[in-house]
Amino acid sequence: xxxxVGPTHNYVAFFLTLSCNLRCRYCINLHSRSARTRTGxxxxxxxxxxxxxxxxxxxxxxxxTIQGGEPTLYKGFxxxxxxxREDIKMDLLTNMSFDADEFIRKVPVRRFSxxxxxxxxxxxxxxxxxxxxxxxxxxxxxxxxxxxxGIYSVVHPEESGRAHxxxxxERCLKLGIDFRTKEFLGEWNGVLYGTYKYDDSVCGGKLxxxxxxxxxxxxxxxxxxxxxxxxxxxxxxxxGHILDDDFTVREIDKFRSCSFYGDCNPCDVKIKTNRLxxxxxxxxxxxxxxxxxxxxxxxxY
Ligand code: SF4
Ligand code: SF4
Numbered sequence: 001x002x003x004x005v006g007p008t009h010n011y012v013a014f015f016l017t018l019s020c021n022l023r024c025r026y027c028i029n030l031h032s033r034s035a036r037t038r039t040g041x042x043x044x045x046x047x048x049x050x051x052x053x054x055x056x057x058x059x060x061x062x063x064x065t066i067q068g069g070e071p072t073l074y075k076g077f078x079x080x081x082x083x084x085r086e087d088i089k090m091d092l093l094t095n096m097s098f099d100a101d102e103f104i105r106k107v108p109v110r111r112f113s114x115x116x117x118x119x120x121x122x123x124x125x126x127x128x129x130x131x132x133x134x135x136x137x138x139x140x141x142x143x144x145x146x147x148x149x150g151i152y153s154v155v156h157p158e159e160s161g162r163a164h165x166x167x168x169x170e171r172c173l174k175l176g177i178d179f180r181t182k183e184f185l186g187e188w189n190g191v192l193y194g195t196y197k198y199d200d201s202v203c204g205g206k207l208x209x210x211x212x213x214x215x216x217x218x219x220x221x222x223x224x225x226x227x228x229x230x231x232x233x234x235x236x237x238x239x240g241h242i243l244d245d246d247f248t249v250r251e252i253d254k255f256r257s258c259s260f261y262g263d264c265n266p267c268d269v270k271i272k273t274n275r276l277x278x279x280x281x282x283x284x285x286x287x288x289x290x291x292x293x294x295x296x297x298x299x300x301y
Contacts, residue, residue, distance in 0.1 A: 005058055011215070011216040012217040014064060016066060017071065017221050022126060026184065052219070052223065052243055064090050066080075066090055071092065081108070089112070089113070092121045095130050096139075104141065113147075113148065118178075118180075120147075122149075123135055139151060140175070154181070155183065156184060185266035194266050198269050204263070204264075213284065213285045214228055219242045220232045223242045223243055225242055228265065228284055229265040229267040230268060255285075261286065261289060
């Protein structure tokens, strides 16, 4: 059966793998003691991912985003981007550790080309983890081959880190590279950074109960669909499986009871720009907050 997204859905993402070859201290996959292994050892085969993607009916302004971890580490990555139905447009979030020549040789440009206010291939620069000279070289190669590619970096809370990002941005813009900054999210040296819609939803100290509904279809490396990034990274109860015959987006449209408000992932509750680059969007909607008596214990997961 087809999985048809509606006008209220803002994001469809396949997390092909949560493995990564970098070790960024602020990695959002690892927020609040999440772990790359929590989604279980099973991984979907390339055939499974292709079948899953082929069930999707997307809008022109809503691509399938391929992310992780580092999605190009998934061994079936090149098969996947080649064999999915031709009309499915994709975005790629990557640290660009892949071989640029191999990428250009094996990936059809049309897969990552559509009209949008931002690049379909979004490279993350992590100072101290990946090398900006290499990212610039590869970005120029990909652009020359027809791939619209941009580099993104979080603005680090420390002054020296911030200054470096600003200088790097200026340099890249002069080279004709689309370089954009992102807000730093999560805790750094005991201070919480980020702009969140719901008070105390991130690192809130106490857990609360609420009803929560998402606008996103988030599929973990084993194919399970989750109501939020926090559930996905922590391997909590999924709402379904992307290959279930009877799975439809109606499953993600429901308000569901949650007992983990206070331990939300920043990605779910931050105020951000939507796919149209309009600021003020939040991935989830939360209502009926109820205080519970216990302090967050990470041991329960
Ligand atoms: S590159 Fe991305 S996924 Fe990998 S460790 Fe850094 S932030 Fe995490
Ligand atoms: S309240 Fe937070 S943890 Fe619970 S489902 Fe919503 S976003 Fe996820």
